[in-house]
Amino acid sequence: DHFVRDLPELAVRWKAEPAPEPSLLVLNEPLAAELGLDPAWLRSPDGLALLVGTQVPDDAAPAAQAYAGHQFGGFVPRLGDGRALLLGELADAAGGIRDLHLKGSGRTPFARGGDGLAAVGPMLREYVISEAMHALGIPTTRALAVVATGRAVYRDTVLPGAVLARVAASHLRVGSFQYASLIARSPDGDAGVLRRLADHAIARHHPGAAEAENPYLALLDAVVAVQAQLIARWMLVGFVHGVMNTDNMTISGETIDYGPCAFMEAFDPATVFSSIDSWGRYAYGNQPSIALWNLARFAETLVPLLADDTEQAVSVAEAALGSFAEHYHRHWERGMAAKLGVPHSEAVGPLVEELLPQLQLSQVDFTSFFRRLSRAARGDAEPARGEFVDLAAFDGWLARWRELGPDPDAMDKVNPIYIPRNHLVEEALSAASGGELGPLHGLLAAIGSPFEERPGLQRYAEPGEKEFTASFRTFCGT
Numbered sequence: 001d002h003f004v005r006d007l008p009e010l011a012v013r014w015k016a017e018p019a020p021e022p023s024l025l026v027l028n029e030p031l032a033a034e035l036g037l038d039p040a041w042l043r044s045p046d047g048l049a050l051l052v053g054t055q056v057p058d059d060a061a062p063a064a065q066a067y068a069g070h071q072f073g074g075f076v077p078r079l080g081d082g083r084a085l086l087l088g089e090l091a092d093a094a095g096g097i098r099d100l101h102l103k104g105s106g107r108t109p110f111a112r113g114g115d116g117l118a119a120v121g122p123m124l125r126e127y128v129i130s131e132a133m134h135a136l137g138i139p140t141t142r143a144l145a146v147v148a149t150g151r152a153v154y155r156d157t158v159l160p161g162a163v164l165a166r167v168a169a170s171h172l173r174v175g176s177f178q179y180a181s182l183i184a185r186s187p188d189g190d191a192g193v194l195r196r197l198a199d200h201a202i203a204r205h206h207p208g209a210a211e212a213e214n215p216y217l218a219l220l221d222a223v224v225a226v227q228a229q230l231i232a233r234w235m236l237v238g239f240v241h242g243v244m245n246t247d248n249m250t251i252s253g254e255t256i257d258y259g260p261c262a263f264m265e266a267f268d269p270a271t272v273f274s275s276i277d278s279w280g281r282y283a284y285g286n287q288p289s290i291a292l293w294n295l296a297r298f299a300e301t302l303v304p305l306l307a308d309d310t311e312q313a314v315s316v317a318e319a320a321l322g323s324f325a326e327h328y329h330r331h332w333e334r335g336m337a338a339k340l341g342v343p344h345s346e347a348v349g350p351l352v353e354e355l356l357p358q359l360q361l362s363q364v365d366f367t368s369f370f371r372r373l374s375r376a377a378r379g380d381a382e383p384a385r386g387e388f389v390d391l392a393a394f395d396g397w398l399a400r401w402r403e404l405g406p407d408p409d410a411m412d413k414v415n416p417i418y419i420p421r422n423h424l425v426e427e428a429l430s431a432a433s434g435g436e437l438g439p440l441h442g443l444l445a446a447i448g449s450p451f452e453e454r455p456g457l458q459r460y461a462e463p464g465e466k467e468f469t470a471s472f473r474t475f476c477g478t
Contacts, residue, residue, distance in 0.1 A: 001088045002097075003170070004063045006200050009183055009193050010176060011063040016053025016085055017106025017116065019163065021150025024048060025120065025432065026127060026440065028144050031167060035090050035098065035144075042145065051147045052163045053085055053105045060088040064108035067175035068182060069247030070297060072281055077182055079175060079247050080110030083118060086171060097204070099171055100144070103164040119159035120148060121429040124440065126164055126258040128428065132420045132447040133255055138233045139226075140255040141168040160433060169254055170204050172197075174298045175247030181301040191304075198305055205252045216305035220320045224295055226253025228327035231291045236335040237416065238264035238366040240284045242274040249294045260473075263419045265463045267359035267366045273422075275473040292324045338414045339370050341377055341406035351404075354397055362388045365463045370415035377408035416450035418457065423464035 004011045029039045041047045049055030056062055064081040071079075085108070087100045103126070104118025127143035134140050144165040151161040180197045183189040202209045202219050209218035230253050234241065241248070242260035250256050260274035269285025277283070282290060299317040306313035336352045337344040359369065364387045372384040381398060388394040420443065428439040446460035453461075 001061050001063070001086065002204075003065070003086065003089075003099075003172075003200070004061050007180075007193065007197055009190065010066045010179060010197070011086070012066065012080075012109050013061055014064045014085060014108050015062060016102060016163075018054055019052040019147070019149035019151065019161075021148075022048040022052050023148045023150070024051075025124065025146045025148050025162065025437065026444070028127075028131070028142065031142050031144055034093050035100075035167065036093065037090075048147055050087075051102075051145045051165045052149060053087060053102045056087055062087050064110055065171055065176070066110065066179050067173055067247050068178035069173075069175035069245050070178075070294070071245045071247070072277075075178075078110070078179070079112075080179075081108055082111040082114050083107065083116040090167075096169070099168045101166050101168060101171060103166065104149075104161065105163050115153070117149075117151065117153045117161050118163065119153045119155065120146070120162040120433045121159065122259070123162040123164040124429050124432055125261075125425065126166070128420050128425055128440070128443060128447070129258045129261055130166070130255070131444065132450070133239070135448050135450050136233075136237055136416060136419075138237070138239070138255060139230055139253050141166050143167075168250075168256065169252040170201075170250070171256070172201050172204070172251040173247050173256070174249045174251070174294055174301075175245075176251070177298055177301040178246060184304070194301065195305060198302065201251045214306065214316075216302055217316055217320060220299055220302055220306075220317065221323070223251055223253070223298060224320055224324050225327050227291050227295060228324050229253070229331045230255065231288050232328050232331035232335055234287060235284070235332060236339065237419065238267075238284070240264055240271055240273055240282070241287065242272075242277065242282055244282045244287065244290045244294065246294045246297050249291070249298075262422050262425075263367070265365050265367070265422070266363040266466075267356065267369075268363070269360070273473060288328055291328075292321065295324060296321055335414075339411065340401060340404075341374065341408060341411035342401070342404040345404075347404060351397070351401060354400075358388060358390065358394055358397065361390065364388070367416060367419050368461065368463065370411065371417050371461075373406075374408040374411040374415065377402075377406040377411065413451055417453050418446040418450045418460045420447055421460065421462070421464060424460060 032039045062085045066080040068077050069079050085102045085105050089097050090100055092098050107116030123146045127146050130140050130143050144167050147163050149161040153159045153161040180194045184191045184194040198216055206219055206222040209215045209222055212218035240262055248257040262273040264271045264284050271284040272280045299321055303313045306316055333348055334344050337348045376384045424443050428443045431439045446457050
C-alpha cells in the first residue's frame with residue numbers, strides 16, 4: 001500500500017478482530033466487477049473473510065490511519081481510525097487506484113475507549129446513502145458490502161454487529177494534513193512529513209499540480225475547486241451531511257463518512273437531522289460556509305510549503321480560499337438552471353432567489369417540487385401550484401420562469417424522483433436489523449435509478465408524514 005509505505009508516521013499496522021459468524025447482508029456486484037473482484041468468490045467463506053478483514057492477501061498491510069480534526073469547531077489532535085482499517089489498494093477497471101477500507105472491524109490504537117465495533121443499522125445506512133449519492137452523480141466513497149459479524153454490539157440496547165467494506169479514491173482528509181502538521185512542528189518530529197503527504201496527495205488526486213510553478217499552491221487550488229463543486233452538488237439535491245468535521249473532508253473531493261446524514265424534505269435552510277448538532281452548525285444552509293472554514297484549516301497546514309516567507313504564504317493561501325465562493329456559486333447557479341430546465345444566464349440568480357423563500361414559506365418538498373415543475377413545463381401547473389400558500393406570488397414566479405422556455409425532458413434528467421426518504425431508510429434498517437432484507441433491497445432498487453419513473457414505486461417518491469419528518473433525528477452510529 002502506497003500510503004503505509006510512503007507515510008508510516010500516519011499509519012499503524014493492525015489486524016481486524018475475528019467475526020464469529022460472518023454472513024453477507026448486501027453485496028454491490030457492479031462495484032465488485034469494477035474492481036475486478038468475482039462476486040461469487042466474495043460470497044464464499046474466503047471472500048467473506050476478506051470483507052471482514054480476517055483473511056487478507058499476503059502482500060497486504062492493513063493499517064489504521066492517523067489524523068486530527070476539528071470536531072464541531074474544537075480541535076482534537078489525535079483521532080484516527082478507531083474502528084476502521086485500510087486493507088490496501090485495488091486497481092479498478094479504468095486503471096485508477098482505489099482504497100479498500102473497513103468500518104466496524106474492531107478496536108485500534110485510536111479507539112479512545114470505544115469498542116471498535118459497528119451495528120447493522122448504521123453500516124447499512126452508509127451503504128444506502130452512499131449508493132444513492134453515486135446514482136445521483138455526486139462524488140462519493142462507495143459501499144462494497146455489509147457483512148453481519150454474529151457479534152452483539154452494546155449501545156443503548158443490544159444490537160447485531162456488522163462490518164462495512166467501502167471503496168474510496170483515498171482516505172486522505174484535511175485532518176490527515178492537520179496531523180502531519182503537528183508532527184512537522186513538534187520538537188522531535190520530521191518536518192518533511194508534511195511535504196511527503198502533500199506530494200502523495202498530488203500524485204494520487206491532483207497530478208496536474210505537480211507541473212505548476214508552485215505545486216502546493218496548485219494543490220490548495222485544486223482541493224478548493226473540487227470541494228466547492230461537491231458542496232454545490234449536495235445543496236442541489238438537499239443532502240445534509242450532518243458532521244462536517246475537518247476529518248470528514250477529503251482531499252479527493254469525494255463525500256465520506258455517512259453518519260447522521262439525511263436528505264431534506266420540506267425546504268428549510270435551517271434543516272438539521274443530527275441529534276448532537278444542537279446549535280445547527282452543520283445545518284443544510286451552513287454547509288458552504290463550513291466547507292470554506294474547513295478549507296481554511298487545510299490552507300493553514302500548507303503555509304510552510306507555499307512560500308519561504310510566512311506573510312507571503314498566508315497571502316497566497318487567502319487568495320486561493322477567496323476563489324471558493326466563485327467556484328461554488330458558478331456550480332450552484334448552473335445546477336439550479338439545469339433543475340429549472342432553462343439556460344444558464346443572468347436571469348437565473350434572481351429567479352432562484354425569489355423561489356427559495358416561497359418553498360420555505362410553504363414547506364414544499366424540495367425533491368418532488370422539481371418533478372412537478374416539469375409537468376408545469378408540459379402544461380399542467382396544478383400539481384406544483386397546489387404546494388403553495390401564496391398562489392399569487394407563485395403564479396408571478398411561474399410566469400417569469402415560463403418566459404425562459406423551460407425544457408421538461410432536460411429537467412427530468414437532473415431532478416430525481418427517488419431519493420432515500422428518511423422514513424423509508426428507517427423502515428429498511430429496522431427490518432434488516434431483524435433479519436428481513438426485503439425492504440432494503442426494494443429501497444436500493446428504487447434509488448439505484450433515481451431519475452427514471454417506474455410503475456409500482458410511488459411510495460418511494462412520496463415524502464414522509466409531517467409528524468415523522470418534524471421529529472426525525474439521526475445518530476452518528478458509533
